[in-house]
Amino acid sequence: MEQEKIIDLEQQKIIFAHLTKIMKNKIEILENQRNVVSYALAAKIASESSTKTSRNRIKLKTIYCITAFAIIACGSVIAINLKSDDAEPFKTRYMVENLRGDTVDTWKFWKIDAESTLVVNIMNSGMVGEHKIKSIKDAILSTDTLSMDDSITHKGLGTSSTYFVGWKGALEESSAMKTKYVIPTKFKIIESESEVGNIVIKLSALKDQDGYSGFTKSTVDGNEILKSQIVIYDAGSLSDDGLEAIVRHEFGHALGLGHSTAPEDLMAPTISMQVPYISECDIGAVSQLYDGVTMDKTVCTK
Numbered sequence: 001m002e003q004e005k006i007i008d009l010e011q012q013k014i015i016f017a018h019l020t021k022i023m024k025n026k027i028e029i030l031e032n033q034r035n036v037v038s039y040a041l042a043a044k045i046a047s048e049s050s051t052k053t054s055r056n057r058i059k060l061k062t063i064y065c066i067t068a069f070a071i072i073a074c075g076s077v078i079a080i081n082l083k084s085d086d087a088e089p090f091k092t093r094y095m096v097e098n099l100r101g102d103t104v105d106t107w108k109f110w111k112i113d114a115e116s117t118l119v120v121n122i123m124n125s126g127m128v129g130e131h132k133i134k135s136i137k138d139a140i141l142s143t144d145t146l147s148m149d150d151s152i153t154h155k156g157l158g159t160s161s162t163y164f165v166g167w168k169g170a171l172e173e174s175s176a177m178k179t180k181y182v183i184p185t186k187f188k189i190i191e192s193e194s195e196v197g198n199i200v201i202k203l204s205a206l207k208d209q210d211g212y213s214g215f216t217k218s219t220v221d222g223n224e225i226l227k228s229q230i231v232i233y234d235a236g237s238l239s240d241d242g243l244e245a246i247v248r249h250e251f252g253h254a255l256g257l258g259h260s261t262a263p264e265d266l267m268a269p270t271i272s273m274q275v276p277y278i279s280e281c282d283i284g285a286v287s288q289l290y291d292g293v294t295m296d297k298t299v300c301t302k
């Protein structure tokens with residue numbers, strides 16, 4: 001009899017522990033939901049106030065980070081409405097925060113060995129023509145360089161700067177400096193309908209309801225990027241140059257870069273379509289990032 005009571009008590013203990021665990025999980029879910037709502041409200045208010053004070057058509061919306069146990073997912077949103085008569089630069093916003101309102105370090109990068117190839121998957125490639133696929137590939141694989149007069153970017157008179165068309169060329173240049181971690185320089189582009197690959201570029205026929213054209217989300221564990229996902233909205237209606245510039249910018253995020261403080265830079269929160277190429281500043285930022293220099297912004301000296 002006494003033994004039965006003990007067994008019964010033990011079972012009740014187990015059930016109680018189980019219920020406590022369930023309740024804890026529910027509380028955590030509710031807390032997360034509350035944080036999602038308050039974060040979304042804050043972002044909406046901020047976005048509305050910036051819209052009122054600006055006529056800009058390119059808008060960087062936000063970087064958001066979701067802390068789920070040990071995994072942090074960080075993403076950025078960029079919206080570009082490209083029209084040929086848009087000569088003025090477009091102001092955008094950049095924000096790093098997790099759902100609990102803490103600041104999240106944007107220091108994140110791929111931890112790979114020298115022989116590794118990152119697989120880049122272009123999903124729904126069939127929805128755009130071959131020339132648009134070429135634009136996407138150029139933004140990633142090209143090693144071409146351009147020389148631009150610095151007066152265009154107000155960096156000087158009578159001098160010029162070199163820009164890279166594709167990240168491969170830029171990253172190889174970055175790799176010229178010895179870094180603590182291996183800078184990715186090898187990419188294999190595939191076109192698959194499933195979300196395979198290290199970096200997925202999803203071409204969407206849908207228009208983002210807030211008018212954004214691009215979105216990058218990197219899933220990280222600690223400071224190691226596990227996967228980066230880029231979505232290009234309404235991809236079929238973008239110009240080739242526009243698509244290429246968006247992919248170039250988003251791919252920078254996919255590699256771990258944040259935003260540049262130089263207003264004319266490709267990775268600037270304010271993007272000018274005058275020189276939407278990879279600058280010496282971006283190349284330096286990659287070298288610093290993969291050398292373990294903790295930072296959340298790239299400071300350009302030129």
Ligand SMILES: [Zn+2]
Pocket residue numbers: 060076077078249253259
């Ligand atoms: Zn961005």
